[in-house]
Amino acid sequence: MRLNRILLSTALVVVALVIQVSVLSRLHLPGAVPDLLLLTVLGLAMVYGHVGGALIGFGAGLLADLAPPADHAAGRYALVLCVIGYFAGLIKPETGQVKSATGPMAVVVGAALGSTLLYAGVGALVGDTAARHVGLPGLLFTAAVYDLLLAPFVVPGIMALARRTDHDPLAEAGGAGQGTDLSSGWLSSGTGLRIGGQRGALGGLKTKARTRSVRVGRIKGVKRL
Structure with a gap:
């Protein structure tokens, strides 16, 4: 990854993790907790692609595994966010611009459901049955609702920051030449x-x-x- 991508991703992940641990986890909402870290990974993955999304997801999840008051095995959430970041990066548009909010919102809902199921599945493999006692259907519903309500305030801003700090000469040339066909000009002159x-x-x-x-x-x- 480029240096500017690493610096921006690290800063956003650290800020999201601090807010997640110090604010969102203390709201004591019914069901799941709004996952700001997941939304941050999704926003970066939809700009940087599947490889960048997987790397950022793994790093963000590992920080969450080690940050207090973590009560689960280290590497559990790293695996979850790595998989989610990879699949979210697969929908990266070729032009880098999202034409509609429907796609990202669908990704947010799918990621909220998928991360909850994957986290519970990995927990079941290591002997953690907390999801059964809390109620998995309630966790899935509240996770999707909370993340969907929080996404419009987080994901677009993160994607805009990622595009602004990520200078792609090909994308800039394509954006500057929008509406004009260079090949047709070449042929007409010939x-x-x-x-x-x-x-x-x-x-x-x-x-x-x-x-x-x-x-x-x-x-x-x-x-x-």
Whole structure:
């Protein structure tokens, strides 16, 4: 990853983790907790792609695993966010611009449900049955609702910051040339030169008949070769 991507991702992940631990986890909302760290990973992954999303997700999840008051095995949430970041990065648009909010919102809902299920599944493998006692359907519903309500205030801003600090020469050239077709301009200029050459040749042929016959004979000979 580029240095500017690493610096921005690290800063956003640390800020999101601090707010997650110090504010959101203390709200004592029914069901799940709004996952600001997940939304941060999603916003960066939809700009940086699947590889960047997986790396950022793994790093963010590992920090969450080690940050107090973590009460689960280290690496559990790192695996969850790594998988979520990878799949979220697969929907990165080629132009880097999202045309509608429907796609990102659907990604948020899918990521909230998928991360909750994956976290509970990994917990079941290591012997953590807390999700069964709390109630998995309630966790899925509240996680999707909370993250969906929080996403419009988080994801667009993170994606805008990521695009602004990520300078892509190809994307900038494509954006600057929007509405104009460089290839058509090239072809039109080439056509004008050919037409002008043909007109000049015709004028010369009208004035010099013998020269024209000699030139035509030479051109035909060259074409046969």
